[in-house]
Amino acid sequence: xxxxxxxxxxxxxxxxxxxxxxxxxxxxxxxxxxxxxxxxxxxxxxxxxxxxxxxxxxxxxxxxxxxxxxxxxxxxxxxxxxxxxxxxxxxxxxxxxxxxxxxxxxxxxxxxxxxxxxxxxxxxxxxxxxxxxxxxxxxxxxxxxxxxxxxxxxxxxxxxxxxxxxxxxxxxxxxxxxxxxxxxxxxxxxxxxxxxxxxxxxxxxxxxxxxxxxxxxxxxxxxxxxxxxxxxxxxxxxxxxxxxxxxxxxxxxxxxxxxxxxxxxxxxxxxxxxxxxxxxxxxxxxxxxxxxxxxxxxxxxxxxxxxxxxxxxxxxxxxxxxxxxxxxxxxxxxxxxxxxxxxxxxxxxxxxxxxxxxxxxxxxxxxxxxxxxxxxxxxxxxxxxxxxxxxxxxxxxxxxxxxxxxxxxxxxxxxxx
Ligand code: FE2
Numbered sequence: 001x002x003x004x005x006x007x008x009x010x011x012x013x014x015x016x017x018x019x020x021x022x023x024x025x026x027x028x029x030x031x032x033x034x035x036x037x038x039x040x041x042x043x044x045x046x047x048x049x050x051x052x053x054x055x056x057x058x059x060x061x062x063x064x065x066x067x068x069x070x071x072x073x074x075x076x077x078x079x080x081x082x083x084x085x086x087x088x089x090x091x092x093x094x095x096x097x098x099x100x101x102x103x104x105x106x107x108x109x110x111x112x113x114x115x116x117x118x119x120x121x122x123x124x125x126x127x128x129x130x131x132x133x134x135x136x137x138x139x140x141x142x143x144x145x146x147x148x149x150x151x152x153x154x155x156x157x158x159x160x161x162x163x164x165x166x167x168x169x170x171x172x173x174x175x176x177x178x179x180x181x182x183x184x185x186x187x188x189x190x191x192x193x194x195x196x197x198x199x200x201x202x203x204x205x206x207x208x209x210x211x212x213x214x215x216x217x218x219x220x221x222x223x224x225x226x227x228x229x230x231x232x233x234x235x236x237x238x239x240x241x242x243x244x245x246x247x248x249x250x251x252x253x254x255x256x257x258x259x260x261x262x263x264x265x266x267x268x269x270x271x272x273x274x275x276x277x278x279x280x281x282x283x284x285x286x287x288x289x290x291x292x293x294x295x296x297x298x299x300x301x302x303x304x305x306x307x308x309x310x311x312x313x314x315x316x317x318x319x320x321x322x323x324x325x326x327x328x329x330x331x332x333x334x335x336x337x338x339x340x341x342x343x344x345x346x347x348x349x350x351x352x353x354x355x356x357x358x359x360x361x362x363x364x365x366x367x368x369x370x371x372x373x374x375x376x377x378x379x380x381x382x383x384x385x386x387x388x389x390x391x392x393x394x395x396x397x398x399x400x401x402x403x404x405x406x407x408x409x410x411x412x413x414x415x416x417x
Contacts, residue, residue: 015262016102016103016104016107016108016110016111017102017108017111017112017234017235017262018102018103018262018263019100019101019102019261019262019263019265019266020100020101020102020103020157020265021069021100021101021157021265022069022071022098022099022100022101022210022211022265022266023071023099023100023101023147023149023157024064024071024072024073024097024099024149024166025070025071025072025073025095025097025098025099025211025214025298026072026073026074026075026095026096026097026098026099026147027072027073027074027075027093027094027095027096028075028076028077028084028087028088028091028093028094028096029074029075029076029088029093030076030088030092030093031076032061032062032063032074032075032076033061033063033076035063035074035076035093036063036065036074037193037197038376039065039072039074040065040197040198040201041197041315041316042312042315042316042317043067043206043208043312043315043317043384044067044201044204044205044206044208044311044312044315045065045066045067045070045072045201046065046066046067046198046201046202047063047065047173047194047197047198048064048065048066048163048172048173048198049063049064049165049166049170049171049172049173050062050063050064050170050171050173051166051167051169051170051171052078053078054171055169055170055171056169057169058078059077059078059079059081059082060075060076060077060078060082060084061075061076061078062074062075062170064166064170067201067205067206067208068207068208068209068210069161069209069210070208070209070210070211070300071160071166073097073166075096076088084096087143090290090292091143091289091290091292091294091379091381092288092289092377092378092379092381093376093377093382094143094289094294094295094377094381094382095144095214095294095295095298095382096143096144096145097137097144097145097146097147098140098144098145098146098214098266098268098295099135099146099147099148099149100146100147100148100149100266101149101150101151101157102148102149102150103150104134104150105123105134105135105136105147105148105149105150106123106134106136106150108136108148108150109122109123109136109137109138109148112138112146112148112233112234113138115232115233115234115235116229116232116233117138117139117233118138118139119137119138119139120137120138120139120145120147121135121136121137122136123135123136124136126167126168126169127168128168130153130154130155130165130168131151131152131153131154131155131156132151132152132153132155133149133150133151133155133167133168134149134150134151135147135148135149136148138233140216140226140229141216141218141222141226141229141270141293141294142216142218142289142292142293142294143292143293143294144216144293144294144295146234155167155168173194173195173198204311205311206302206308206311206312206315207302207303207304207307207308207311208300208301208302208308208386209300209301209302209303210300210301211266211298211299211300211301212267212299212300212301212385212387212389213258213266213267213268213269213299213395214266214267214268214295214297214298214299215256215268215269215270215271215295215296215297215298215299216268216269216270216271216293216294216295216296217271217272217282217285217286217289217293217294217295217296218270218271218272218293219272219273219286219291219293220272220273220274220283221272222272222293223255223256223257223270223271223272224257226270226293227257227259227270230259230268230270231259234261235262236259236260236261236262236268237259237260237262238257238258238259238260239258239259239260239264239267240257240258240394240395241255241256241257241258254271254272254273254274254280254281254282255271255272255274256269256270256271256272256395257269257270258270258395269395271296273286278408278417279411279416279417281404281407281408281411282296284380284411284414284416284417285380285381287416288379288380288381288416289379289381294381294382295382296381296382296383297372297382297383297384297385298382298384298385299370299384299385299386299387300384300385300386300387301387301388301389302386302387302388303388304388305348305358305369305370305371305386305387305388306348306349306352306353306356306358306369308386308388309356309357309358309371309386310356312386313356317373318373318374319357319371319372319373319374320357320371320372320373320374320403320406320407320410321357321406322357322359322402322403322406323402323405323406326359326402327354330359330360331346331350333362333398334346334360334361334362334367334398335362337362337363337364337367337398338362338366338367341363341364341365343362343366343367343391346360346362346367346390347390348369353369356371357371358370358371359371359396359399359402359403360399361392361394361396361397361398361399362392362398363392363393363394363397365391365392365393365394366389366390366391366392367390367391367392368387368388368389368390368392368394368396369387369388369390370385370386370387370388370396370399371385371386372384372385372386372403373385373386374410380410380411380414380416
């Protein structure tokens with residue numbers, strides 16, 4: 001089954017918190033122009049649109065990067081007064097906002113606030129002759145916000161996916177597929193390097209389709225507080241939970257509960273550190289994130305794990321290395337589980353999976369393939385997971401032990417264990 005777009009058809013338009021899609025994920029970064037090239041070169045994103053001094057925005061630069069149904073907004077402040085400036089100084093580069101497309105951003109915001117959310121900012125309407133984009137934000141854990149976005153006219157998300165402008169004051173950088181009009185044609189002064197990398201990425205896709213899940217790290221003792229917050233405020237439901245018996249090694253541990261939106265458009269596991277002989281990876285994250293909760297990883301979905309990992313490796317992405325011994329036991333464990341539940345064995349070439357260092361896990365519904373990058377910036381904070389699901393809706397519980405031993409090795413190298 002194709003996973004080109006997880007966008008769901010509306011079932012309850014009367015529900016203001018009905019999510020239509022992940023509108024975008026916004027990152028605050030020190031230098032959006034350079035970060036755009038990193039995500040384009042290493043992960044195959046199109047550097048599609050920009051909103052900056054050249055489009056009349058004098059306080060920040062925003063780059064829209066796209067791949068499949070993934071939209072990243074990379075934001076850099078242009079002055080020390082911009083609120084992103086202090087955040088970047090404190091936390092480094094990372095995820096600021098996980099924005100959801102809804103039918104009516106103002107109604108979603110009002111409902112969330114009525115449900116107990118703290119406002120990040122009140123509804124704002126961005127409007128021109130093409131249409132409107134309405135945004136309103138609430139605060140989640142730590143530095144993270146959720147913005148509700150509703151769109152009309154040429155700014156409808158379906159049009160944005162086809163290459164239309166993201167919102168007023170954005171311009172295309174690659175001349176793409178939207179009709180030539182003011183602010184839409186490629187601008188003079190666009191570096192040929194952007195055109196070249198975009199063209200290369202079209203011809204050499206990495207196959208990333210959409211955000212499968214997005215994991216937050218919160219402080220010790222705060223996981224249940226945020227689980228209840230997602231239940232109360234966004235009306236999510238608990239999907240799965242793992243305790244320190246599931247996610248521990250001899251030395252370190254964490255606990256995790258997975259929250260899902262009503263239509264399972266997005267799943268948001270929430271981790272807290274658990275006590276172990278040495279430092280939990282969640283505590284390492286918090287230590288390097290000003291002891292403030294934030295997004296630990298984004299899992300990006302692919303239909304072809306082997307192709308995606310092999311392409312990303314050839315582009316220079318650094319992945320976690322697992323001990324060779326992992327592959328001595330994995331096939332008995334995974335294929336045994338699949339057989340027990342009447343599923344076909346893992347169809348991908350087992351040798352290639354091992355050569356590419358990919359992890360495999362199975363449950364009663366099927367299997368999944370996954371692999372985790374090393375941190376995407378100097379601080380040991382945000383990383384990506386590349387995941388392919390063949391029936392399994394889980395998160396790789398069978399890999400936790402091997403994975404956390406690999407993570408401990410990395411923590412040890414950083415002097416943080
Ligand atoms: Fe994950």
